[in-house]
Amino acid sequence: MRVTSEAKIATRERLLAAAGKLFAKKGWDGTTTRDIAAAAGVAAGTLFNYFQSKEAVVAALMAEAFAKAQDEFEAERDDGQSLEEDLFACIYAGLKRLRKFRMALESASETIFSPLVRSSHDCAGDSIRVHHLEQVERIIAAHGVPGPLPAVTMQLYWTLYLGVFAYWAADESPKQEDTLALLDHSLKLFTGSLDGLKGAGSHERESA
Amino acid sequence: MNVNLRELMAALPEDAGAETGPSAEAAQEQMRELAADLAMRRVPINSLHRLWIVGELSAQVALAYFALWMRQGFADAETRKRRLMETNLRLALKMFHRLAYLRGAMTKIGQAAGNLPSIMPDQIADTLERLHFDAPPMHFSLIREVFENELGKSPEDLFQSFDRDGFAAASLGQVHRARLKSGEEVAVKIQYPGVARTIDADFRNLGALLFPMRLGKDWESIQAGFDEIHRMLKQEVDYEREAESLSESRELFQPADGIVIPRVYPDYSTHRVLTMDFIAGPHLAQFLAANPSQELRDQFGTKMYVAWKRIYDAHMNYADPNSGNYIFMDDGRLGLLDFGCIQHFGAEEQELLQLSQPFLDSMDSFPEFLKRATGASDSDLANPEYVGLVADAIGWLIEPAVEEGPFDFGDETHLKHGVERFFGLVRKRYTRGHPMFLYYFRSVFGLWAVLYRLRARVDVHAIFRGAS
Numbered sequence: 001m002r003v004t005s006e007a008k009i010a011t012r013e014r015l016l017a018a019a020g021k022l023f024a025k026k027g028w029d030g031t032t033t034r035d036i037a038a039a040a041g042v043a044a045g046t047l048f049n050y051f052q053s054k055e056a057v058v059a060a061l062m063a064e065a066f067a068k069a070q071d072e073f074e075a076e077r078d079d080g081q082s083l084e085e086d087l088f089a090c091i092y093a094g095l096k097r098l099r100k101f102r103m104a105l106e107s108a109s110e111t112i113f114s115p116l117v118r119s120s121h122d123c124a125g126d127s128i129r130v131h132h133l134e135q136v137e138r139i140i141a142a143h144g145v146p147g148p149l150p151a152v153t154m155q156l157y158w159t160l161y162l163g164v165f166a167y168w169a170a171d172e173s174p175k176q177e178d179t180l181a182l183l184d185h186s187l188k189l190f191t192g193s194l195d196g197l198k199g200a201g202s203h204e205r206e207s208a
Numbered sequence: 209m210n211v212n213l214r215e216l217m218a219a220l221p222e223d224a225g226a227e228t229g230p231s232a233e234a235a236q237e238q239m240r241e242l243a244a245d246l247a248m249r250r251v252p253i254n255s256l257h258r259l260w261i262v263g264e265l266s267a268q269v270a271l272a273y274f275a276l277w278m279r280q281g282f283a284d285a286e287t288r289k290r291r292l293m294e295t296n297l298r299l300a301l302k303m304f305h306r307l308a309y310l311r312g313a314m315t316k317i318g319q320a321a322g323n324l325p326s327i328m329p330d331q332i333a334d335t336l337e338r339l340h341f342d343a344p345p346m347h348f349s350l351i352r353e354v355f356e357n358e359l360g361k362s363p364e365d366l367f368q369s370f371d372r373d374g375f376a377a378a379s380l381g382q383v384h385r386a387r388l389k390s391g392e393e394v395a396v397k398i399q400y401p402g403v404a405r406t407i408d409a410d411f412r413n414l415g416a417l418l419f420p421m422r423l424g425k426d427w428e429s430i431q432a433g434f435d436e437i438h439r440m441l442k443q444e445v446d447y448e449r450e451a452e453s454l455s456e457s458r459e460l461f462q463p464a465d466g467i468v469i470p471r472v473y474p475d476y477s478t479h480r481v482l483t484m485d486f487i488a489g490p491h492l493a494q495f496l497a498a499n500p501s502q503e504l505r506d507q508f509g510t511k512m513y514v515a516w517k518r519i520y521d522a523h524m525n526y527a528d529p530n531s532g533n534y535i536f537m538d539d540g541r542l543g544l545l546d547f548g549c550i551q552h553f554g555a556e557e558q559e560l561l562q563l564s565q566p567f568l569d570s571m572d573s574f575p576e577f578l579k580r581a582t583g584a585s586d587s588d589l590a591n592p593e594y595v596g597l598v599a600d601a602i603g604w605l606i607e608p609a610v611e612e613g614p615f616d617f618g619d620e621t622h623l624k625h626g627v628e629r630f631f632g633l634v635r636k637r638y639t640r641g642h643p644m645f646l647y648y649f650r651s652v653f654g655l656w657a658v659l660y661r662l663r664a665r666v667d668v669h670a671i672f673r674g675a676s
Contacts, residue, residue, distance in 0.1 A: 080372070082347060089349040175357040177401035184350055184401075 012050050014040040016064065019057045023101035028108055033057070055125075058108040063128055065097035070135060072097075083143035084191045088183060090139060091161065094132075095168055095179070102176075106169035113162055133158065145194055156193060160186040346382055346400060348372040354401055358478040363396075366476060370396070376532070378546070380404065380445055385486055394473060397447065397482040404445035404480070407438070436643035440527070444548040447482040453524070453547040454484065460518050466541045467515045487543035492531035492661060502665070504540075509617065509664025510671070511542040516655055517671050523558055525551035527647040529654040531661065549647070557644045567606050568672060574599060582641045601629045605652065608668040617656060618663030626653075 018039035022031040033054050037047040051057045073090045081089070098105060112125035133154055137147050164186055168179040346354075352362045363370040367386040374382030381399035388394055443449050451472040458469040468487060476483035490498070495508075512534065519526045528549035535543030553561065563577040578584045578598060588594050604626050608615035616622075659666065 081349070085347040085349045088347065089352075092349070092353055173402055173405065177354075177357060180350060180353055180357075180401040181403070184346075 008050075011040070011042060011046070012060075015042065015047060015050055016057070016061055020061055020101055023058070023061075023104035028054075028058075028104040028106070031104065055108055055111045058104065059112050059125055059128065061101070062098060062105075062112070063131075066094045066128060066132065069093035069097045083140065083194075084187050086139050086143070087136065087187050087191070090135065091164070091183060091187075092180075095165070102169055106166070109162075109165060109169060113165070129158065132161070140194070153193065157190055160190055345374065346398065350401075351384070351398055354398055354480065357401070358481045359476065367394075367396075374398075378548075381480075386483075388473065388476070388483075392473075393486040393488075394476070394483050395470070395486040396476070397484075399445060399447065399480040401480075404442075407441055407445065432643040433646050436646050440549060440551070440647060443550075446479050447477065447548075448479040450548045450550075451477055451482060451484075453550040456522070457519055457524065457526075457544075457547060457550075460522055461515075465511075465514065465518075467511055467518075468535075468537065468541050468543045469547075470543075470545065487535045487537065487545065489535040489537040489543060492534060492536070492658065495536040496661070500536075502663075505662050505664045506614070506666065507540065508534075508536055508542055509659050509662050509666045512655060512659065512664075513666045513668055513671050515542065515544055516651070519550075523553040525553065525648060525651050527551050527651040527654075529651055529658060531658045534658065551644065551647050551651075553644070557642075560642060560644070564602075567602060568609055571599065574602075580642075581645065597629070597633055601626075601633055604629050608666070609672040610669065612669050614665035614667045615669070616665045617659035618665075620660075623656070623660060 015036060019031070019036045022035055022039055026035075031054070033047050033051075034044045036054075036057065037044045040047075047057075051060060070090070070093075073093045076089070077086065113129070136157060137149060137154070140149065141147050164179065164183050167182050168176055171179045173179075352364075355361065355363050355366070359366060363384075363386065368389045368391070370386040371384050374384050376383040376395075378397045378399070380403045381397060384396045384398065386394050386396050451474065454469060454472050458471065461467045461469060470485035470487055473483040512529070516526055516529065526544070526547075526549075528546060533544065533546045535545065537543055551557075560577070560581055563573050563580060566573050567577075575589055575595075578589065578595070582588075582598070584594070604622075607622065608617070
């Protein structure tokens with residue numbers, strides 16, 4: 001029983017690793033579930049025991065990358081950082097982890113993150129959103145704005161985040177430098193919107 | 209908040225009543241409204257608001273110069289065309305207003321346009337000086353990513369130590385102190401991501417904004433001027449180019465000169481990151497606060513002029529000599545910073561400057577110079593008023609070099625004469641000229657503005673005769 005479960009985990013990881021490579025090399029359209037299964041050395045149908053769709057594979061890759069990025073961020077976090085700086089580091093760590101198959105994410109993220117698509121096959125997109133927003137709320141709380149935050153605030157955050165994510169996935173500027181600027185501006189906008197919710201907080205020191 | 213603009217607007221030449229019809233007045237009123245609006249607008253976000261404050265004065269100054277051109281256009285056009293231009297211009301100004309409001313690089317353009325014209329009232333000069341130390345801030349998380357993009361490593365990995373907060377603003381970026389692993393104290397200039405690439409797009413927009421002015425008399429000259437600004441701005445945000453200018457200029461000086469230009473560290477530099485020696489010491493305001501002796505002021509002033517002339521003799525122009533770019537080192541040496549805005553004179557420019565060289569002794573070559581430098585026609589040259597006004601302005605420019613002995617740059621009347629003569633030229637629309645003169649004059653007036661605040665006496669005559 002235990003062996004089976006370990007084998008399952010190993011197969012899942014093999015599938016994800018193969019998918020990551022294929023997406024990086026061939027993009028979203030150039031990669032089929034059949035290719036992924038073949039590259040991982042499993043039968044085409046076996047993939048569907050693990051993931052219900054190609055989107056679900058990408059969502060799992062993203063969830064994995066974001067979890068690693070979160071650990072990285074927590075490890076490197078410095079107490080002296082402003083809220084804006086913390087959020088920037090947290091978000092960009094996630095994007096960097098996904099950089100290799102960035103091009104595949106433009107199409108995939110449309111489905112994964114769409115509030116209009118709530119398909120039965122997988123809720124990985126939802127789970128990514130929930131995890132991410134929880135992390136963001138924790139960061140904000142650490143900077144003196146106690147939760148729970150108003151739904152509007154978090155919706156504003158998520159809208160900005162998706163905008164940055166979509167821009168980044170298709171960013172053609174050298175080394176995606178425009179995304180850096182867009183993220184910077186977006187976070188200024190967002191942290192500015194928190195002004196009414198907090199007292200003299202850390203990000204306000206910039207206005208001195 | 210609006211005082212500087214009002215002063216500047218008030219200082220603008222008034223055209224004769226007949227030329228300034230009611231429509232022109234209406235447009236001017238619109239301008240004032242827009243300008244007042246510009247001054248009052250607030251963005252409710254801290255850093256953006258700061259960016260805006262930086263842009264505000266520049267935008268105002270730029271607007272005022274648009275007004276100047278506008279009046280030139282109005283005086284030339286027929287009534288019907290005038291109406292059309294007025295409408296276009298109003299739209300254009302609105303667009304300019306929004307662009308300046310939103311865009312960093314556009315701010316930079318405003319700044320350049322604001323610095324170029326030859327005169328700056330004291331308060332404006334002071335405010336512009338401060339701008340050099342007050343630009344949109346980048347936090348360390350962003351800087352780390354810029355470093356990873358540019359040099360493949362984070363600042364923590366590259367340097368022994370690296371200050372998280374910048375200590376000065378740079379061309380669309382900021383400067384941080386750091387220490388190399390080999391021990392050298394360095395200043396690291398970092399550019400805001402992506403902003404250099406927006407300059408081309410911003411100039412395309414600017415071209416559209418200036419479109420209504422194409423009917424004006426000096427359109428070609430204005431266009432050439434903006435092309436020159438475009439070229440120089442692109443150069444200014446290319447830190448690799450700046451590194452070259454730094455190294456070239458550094459070679460021109462010996463330790464005995466007491467003039468220090470920072471050394472570049474190429475292994476830690478790219479076209480968006482520039483690592484160079486950190487030069488310790490006060491800037492002008494701090495230096496003056498310590499109430500230095502006249503002798504010390506004169507010594508520093510002389511070094512400034514010697515540095516400018518030495519670079520000029522090497523066919524370059526230190527075109528942005530604002531007070532933020534000078535360090536008054538405790539040991540009496542002068543530090544020169546920021547070599548982004550350096551003109552490189554080619555054969556054509558050198559030839560033109562050569563023609564003006566004999567002016568120190570006689571004005572014989574003046575008509576030829578005028579023809580070449582301003583495209584003056586024979587009938588222009590036969591116009592004694594034109595020739596007289598330009599000769600007058602040039603006479604003022606070379607006065608410090610012609611007068612024997614130390615020239616007192618603290619003398620307010622000299623500056624005032626310059627302002628009067630400049631406006632004399634503008635009022636008569638005699639401002640055409642080779643585009644190289646935009647930055648040439650900027651450098652001369654920039655240098656003089658610093659020397660004026662320093663109240664320095666400098667033997668320019670001796671420097672120009674090679675005796676210093």
